[in-house]
Amino acid sequence: MSGSMSDGARVAFLDVDGTYADHGTVPAVHEEAVRAARRAGHRVLLCTGRPESMLPPSLLAAGFDGVVATAGAFVRLDGDVVADLRFPDDLATRVRHVLDAHDVAYLLETPDAVYGPVGLDARLVRRGDAAPHEILDVLKMPGDLSGVRYAKISYFDSPTPIAALRTELGPEVGILPSSYADTGDNAGEIHLAGVHKAVGMAAVMEHLGLSPAQSVGIGDGYNDVEMLQYAGTAVAVEGAPPAVLAEADLVVPGPAGGGVAEAFARLGMLDGVA
Template structure:
């Protein structure tokens, strides 16, 4: 773990869902924490599994120094695209064919848009609406009410033929068979992690490019800015945050997060309802 000396600037990388925001709602304390850390000369980045097309303006409005999306597949900073990797056309077509053959509801994730089969929106509404029914609400600075299902579906473009789509990651829902069984068909070019929506169990998950994870995106930023690894702070809660927390000088997990994330964390902080990001940054001496 790195020292908490605040004489030098730190670079903070924040997961969105379950960390910075609760189902699309960022509490005011988190917004002010981002702004306060940047006023002190620290750098703050979004580092999310969401594709860029699924990161709404009300999240980014707090002001960030850059955005890592697609769980490390894409890196944007100061209007420049530093990284944009996607599945090869051959692997992309194989994934689409395999998911279609097993009647999986899925969304293909690209920086410019999400892609879904015609009619998948209604299927996803049936599956996801009960999951979000008991969500908490925040009287936040940036948004007072966000429908998380529509937040997911808003950027989706629908088509009857997705074999030609270019994408970096796939979110799968409502699979009739455990998704792990399909990975042998898809092959070593792809990996599978559990969905952040744990209530969906083995019927849901995220398929990603093998070797791509959030720490890969962080390293791109680190090399561009000449950062010391010891000065990197990362906060997250889900399975796709494991490598990020392991790589950071200070890795902070959210209470109640994925057990593997908690196992690699240096510290633990509350979730968005408890203003955990703000508490963590204050504890590190990064705020006013």
């Protein structure tokens, strides 16, 4: 499907957790909607805060044209890497040192694996994380993390409030609440300032020679705000935070209600492209 697209075709970007899937489980109606939209001539990509290494086969079973991963820092389209943004070495070191000083549990996210301090696996299991197997299956704990060139950090079990961490980490990074809704106030995601899902979306659309107006974004979390602002058609999931709902042109149910399928149907994406 590489190359030109029909004038009526769209490129859909789907958030994963709470939008396309519920705690890693994808409804059959969503898989079929993705297949049907692609058969109709549209492109469909996952657009997630997760790194590519944390996208198991069960999430990809429907078949996708690519993925915008790590909240916009990594883009793969038609099998090719289009973007791969990592923390500069000096900033990467400083951020790790701040987190270590506060005894924060954290994951350094890369496309190939996630890395953490020794003992992180035990902390994950002890706290009963929402989907520990998806992390543990790709987690590496080499002891020395200085050589890990990471794109984003997920952290949890922080004894220090987010506001205090924000001050110490400085303006080069941004902090968002965790993508997992049930991880509490002591969890979050640390990303490069100015890097978000819309950055990855723009890389896709520019690579395809298309305008933002031809894009559809569907999401439910704080890290989806920029995605919905960029998208030609913004779709939010019922129950999303007010900041997310405020950007929506359309509101649909969550995964249990087949919201992605409903959005595609209401936008005419299950019909053939003229």
